[in-house]
Amino acid sequence: MAEVKLIGVWKQFGNFTAVKDMNLEIKHGEFMILLGPSGCGKTTTLRMIAGLEEPTKGQIYIGDKLVADPEKGILAPPKDRDIAMVFQSYALYPHMTVYDNIAFPLKLRKVPKQEIDRHVREVAEMLGLTELLKRKPRELSGGQRQRVALGRAIVRKPQVFLMDEPLSNLDAKLRVKMRAELKRLQRQLGVTTIYVTHDQVEAMTMGDRIAVINQGVLQQIGTPDEVYDRPANTFVGSFIGSPPMNFIDASIVEDERGVWADFGEFRLKLLDDQGEVLREKNLIGKEAIFGIRPEDIYDAMFAQIKIPGENMTRAMVEIIENLGSEKIVHLRVGDITFLGAFRSESKVKEGQEVDVVFDMRKAHVFDKGSGKAVF
Numbered sequence: 001m002a003e004v005k006l007i008g009v010w011k012q013f014g015n016f017t018a019v020k021d022m023n024l025e026i027k028h029g030e031f032m033i034l035l036g037p038s039g040c041g042k043t044t045t046l047r048m049i050a051g052l053e054e055p056t057k058g059q060i061y062i063g064d065k066l067v068a069d070p071e072k073g074i075l076a077p078p079k080d081r082d083i084a085m086v087f088q089s090y091a092l093y094p095h096m097t098v099y100d101n102i103a104f105p106l107k108l109r110k111v112p113k114q115e116i117d118r119h120v121r122e123v124a125e126m127l128g129l130t131e132l133l134k135r136k137p138r139e140l141s142g143g144q145r146q147r148v149a150l151g152r153a154i155v156r157k158p159q160v161f162l163m164d165e166p167l168s169n170l171d172a173k174l175r176v177k178m179r180a181e182l183k184r185l186q187r188q189l190g191v192t193t194i195y196v197t198h199d200q201v202e203a204m205t206m207g208d209r210i211a212v213i214n215q216g217v218l219q220q221i222g223t224p225d226e227v228y229d230r231p232a233n234t235f236v237g238s239f240i241g242s243p244p245m246n247f248i249d250a251s252i253v254e255d256e257r258g259v260w261a262d263f264g265e266f267r268l269k270l271l272d273d274q275g276e277v278l279r280e281k282n283l284i285g286k287e288a289i290f291g292i293r294p295e296d297i298y299d300a301m302f303a304q305i306k307i308p309g310e311n312m313t314r315a316m317v318e319i320i321e322n323l324g325s326e327k328i329v330h331l332r333v334g335d336i337t338f339l340g341a342f343r344s345e346s347k348v349k350e351g352q353e354v355d356v357v358f359d360m361r362k363a364h365v366f367d368k369g370s371g372k373a374v375f
């Protein structure tokens, strides 16, 4: 049962296409993230689900209700969609207390006073706001204000939560804390949630699934592990993960020992099953893009499987960014540059050479033209 469904949804602003043929199914109780760079169309997608924007084409269902279909002239207003929205700017009523802010949507609906009181106290308890119910928004911290905004959304018991970067106005530390709180709360309430962000860490840590969007087009949809471990194309590979995946232009070649990614300056032997896939797809002798994440490149001192001439090369260390828990090492072989994320014990030094090992089990190959993943 899909709680929210988008079928072939387009949004055109004049000549500009903000959303192209979006197909999405969000399951009941799921925490779905819409992730992408600024201007990719994620807010527009959310606003179409909310009913704040009309799709140019396509259908949107909430539950089993068709809420938007321009061809049939259907466009349900936001109030008839059983949704609650939380935005980046939490827009609390400054003259009202926390209690009244949370109670507001119920008052609008003319819910009896006693029932309002019960709901408000229940929600305040859940969000740790009980002690603050008499305060005004200006007497609260940013995180507390954001929790009041959440409270106002929760109290309505909607079918779906729509959230647009609700944590982006908080400082870094509070954001991390609220991330966990929000996730816990969503699990507890079990309400289907669609959450827009451009922050891949937020997406990876909170989402049950992530829909990665670029230039109005859905690039991939999957669990955090799926989009991280098996990116559908170079865009997803580079957008998810920090530092991003390394991409190196390669020729795919075969000799009696196997199939290789040849970079000119050095080459890496692909695993047998990887070679088999490349052979099947007729990519032997072709140009391709080799991809590998920095954490899958090791200082040879700490590598488990090192086979000189197969998964190893000597590289110049140009810059080291010491993060404490690990070292981001900028490496160069001839004019090929890439990043390695070495463990903190690594003794590499800037300006010296180091043997580096590639974990070929984690290697990716992408089509040179389309950027689509072969594996």
Ligand code: ATP
Residues within 6 Å of the ligand: 013, 016, 018, 036, 037, 038, 039, 040, 041, 042, 043, 044, 045, 198
């Ligand atoms: P951000 O993270 O910056 O909010 P986004 O992915 O949410 O970005 P949208 O707000 O969905 O992006 O906008 C997608 C594209 O559509 C942008 O290029 C934007 O300029 C354009 N756009 C959005 N609303 C309108 C509008 N009302 N009229 C014209 N263009 C618009």
